[in-house]
Amino acid sequence: MRILITGGGGFLGSRLAQALLARDPAAKITLLDVAFPNPPDGRFTAITGDLASPDVFARALPADTDAVFHLAAVVSGGAEADFDLGYHVNLDGTRALLEACRKLAKPPKVVYASSVAAFGGKLPDVLDDTTTPTPQTSYGTQKVIGEYLVADWTRKGMIDGRSLRLPTIVVRPGKPNLAASSFASSIIREPLAGVAVDCPVPDTTGVWILSPRRVVDAFVHAYDLPASAWPTSRVVNLPGITLTVREMIDAMATVAGAEKAKLVRFVPDARIQGIVKTWPVRFRTDKALEMGFKADESFEDAVRQHGNAG
Amino acid sequence: MRILITGGGGFLGSRLAQALLARDPAAKITLLDVAFPNPPDGRFTAITGDLASPDVFARALPADTDAVFHLAAVVSGGAEADFDLGYHVNLDGTRALLEACRKLAKPPKVVYASSVAAFGGKLPDVLDDTTTPTPQTSYGTQKVIGEYLVADWTRKGMIDGRSLRLPTIVVRPGKPNLAASSFASSIIREPLAGVAVDCPVPDTTGVWILSPRRVVDAFVHAYDLPASAWPTSRVVNLPGITLTVREMIDAMATVAGAEKAKLVRFVPDARIQGIVKTWPVRFRTDKALEMGFKADESFEDAVRQHGNAG
Structure with missing residues (x-):
């Protein structure tokens, strides 16, 4: 089992890496990120690089890769402050990753971290699985576009994609970041x-809100679920x-x-x-609860x- | 008034050009397309080029351009048969156009031809303005992504965008094309x-269904409407x-x-x-009817x- 975690230098990515290795000690896990403030231990392969740089996936995505957890992103406040950087990483980077997945030996499972920032503006008091995304930030726009790409690549049989709209993750450790949340x-x-x-x-x-432990559980559960458990959109609003x-x-x-x-x-x-x-x-997350995700x-x-x- | 029509060599683009010139004989209208089977008369400027080629907008989009009608696309059957070409023209091309719009003297009005191919799969018997796009083709996916880009560029004040989800246009003149419709x-x-x-x-x-005359009227009406008439998504399902x-x-x-x-x-x-x-x-198109669009x-x-x- 070979796994790539983008954003693997971050707090969620590194916790996810630990969780994946705990359940499968033989897994070969590569962490890709622009920086590793806390370098991972020797059981992991750390690769420093920009998602949208031309050669990064030649290094980070060997042909026998089985699964990708795509967490890397310029966060909401960052993508709003730097429009070009946000599109470069969050759209071009996601597209480059998906393109690289087409070259693998077999279509990988791709678990994609989307966000409730998909929603915004004039909304119902309680959102549900039918609410149409109307993002009011560039970050939210880029996340929704990523969902549509994941769905189309999946429909074409190029990947087996699963997109999770994450609530705000609380309590994040470390220092404040550029996320508006x-x-x-x-x-x-x-x-x-x-x-x-x-x-x-x-x-x-x-x-x-969702806690760090629950969101790591959700990534693993999203990976474990059979393809048949997913709607054709391959997107679900996580419970919170x-x-x-x-x-x-x-x-x-x-x-x-x-x-x-x-x-x-x-x-x-x-x-x-x-x-x-x-x-x-506020959300009703009937689909996610039916699929076994937990708040x-x-x-x-x-x-x-x-x-x-x- | 300087106007660019992408896909201006096509049947809708050339009719739209005639309609725009009829209402404003002083308008300077540029038609951009990969080919001009029927070369336009001398009142129009025809530019041959690929939407996503690096220099095409340096030629097609002078800094004093006031409006863009973005009709160019690889059609549904074509984008399904050639995945890479579809993304190249329909996504990269749209993005390149929007990027070029940022360099203009003032934010242009951009009227974007989207499609009911935005919808697919398991749908209600009658769709309405709240139905979430779930495209089942790459063409539909690319069109929806374009809508989200138009909305975000608009929110940022880079353009004044308006997206129309076109019904199937009947009766098209000319020869059969690769569109599944x-x-x-x-x-x-x-x-x-x-x-x-x-x-x-x-x-x-x-x-x-919508007729050619009505869809040309719709493009012009979409252009004429004040920004305040549009929802923040800047998208409307046209009546049919x-x-x-x-x-x-x-x-x-x-x-x-x-x-x-x-x-x-x-x-x-x-x-x-x-x-x-x-x-x-089947659709209920309350919003479009309220905005003055006509079937x-x-x-x-x-x-x-x-x-x-x-």
Whole structure:
């Protein structure tokens, strides 16, 4: 079993790599990323490169590759700030990966990380499996286009694709990043570490959430499911839970003490609010639940999960 | 007023050019196409070139261009038969056009010819403005991706985009082409000219139809509408009328005589049927009607329209 994880230097990619190796110690796992802040151990092959550079897949995708987990992307705030970079990596890079998959010995399974940023603008109060994507960011646009490419490459028998629309992943470890959703983790992570943090959105802001452990489970489950379990679009909205920023902070206080909550200051940021306010907050995810994907039991679990991992 | 029409050598592009010049005789209209079977008269500038070739827009899109009508595409059957060519022209070409639009003196209006091939597979009996595109062909996939690009470029203020999902255009003049929908015109056009014709689909096959005159009107109307009339997706399903192949042939008989109907032979073609059976047949087009787009009064009108033009 040979596997490529794009974005394998990132937090989700590296956790996914660990999970895949734990279930199949003989797996040969290559991690591709533009940088490896924490170099992987010797059980993994790390390749540094840009998704859309001409030769990267000649190195990262040997002909006997069985599966690709495509997580690499310029995140929402980054793709909004740098239009060309976003299209270069998120569209051209995805296309280049799919083209490279056509050259493999057999059509690989491709699990593609899409996003609820696919949705935006004037939305129903509760989205469901029939809601049409209307992204209000370039990142969301690029993710939706990637879904359509994955579906068409699959229909043509070039890959066996599976696209997951990820909720906002909370609690992310590490440092804040350019994702507009970065605050959703910072307001938990920083106080848990005893550090004050600015929250750029009002505490009434709703967020559609999945924990890191659950999303890694979802990638593995998406891989395991038979092709017949997927709709022809090959896309599914993952289950999540809905909380307001206030409810998130309260849950943290329940787990870690009321003093922690006082470390969150509200400092409005119009740019972040402008992006986040277009995102969906509530979903019915009947299809995903029927397919066996699972949401978190509670946000307190996600907070404890971060405490235990950190 | 300077206007570019891609696909300007084609039947719709050349009729649109005539219509635009008729309403504004001072307009400078450039026609871009890979070939001009009927070279345009001296009032138009014809440029031969491939949409996705590096320098074509340096020639076809002067900085003072005000509007682009983007009709050029590898048609459905062609894009299905040649996967790479379809993506090259329909995706890379559209992207190259949009990139070139960023270099203009001011954001141009871009009217984009999309298609009901955006829809396919398991569909409701009657589609409406909320139906999510699920294309079952590479052509349909490329058209939907183009819509999302047009919407994102518009959101960023780089163009003022308007996408029209065209029904099957009947009666097309000229010769059969690689479009899987080509039969829908051939079964009328050839008998009207006294020529026998093979119909590759059963006579119970439904088709969602708009006449050439109405679609040219729709392009002009899409151009004329204020930006505020458009949804943020900038996409609309054009109105049409639904007929079975049998009803189309009967209408031709009504207009031109029963003998004509006998010139249609049914010769099943599995490849064509495989594409056509995934297409939608019935729509509610409330949004388009509210915006002032119009369907044909009857199919007999479309048959007479062809007779008069020919």
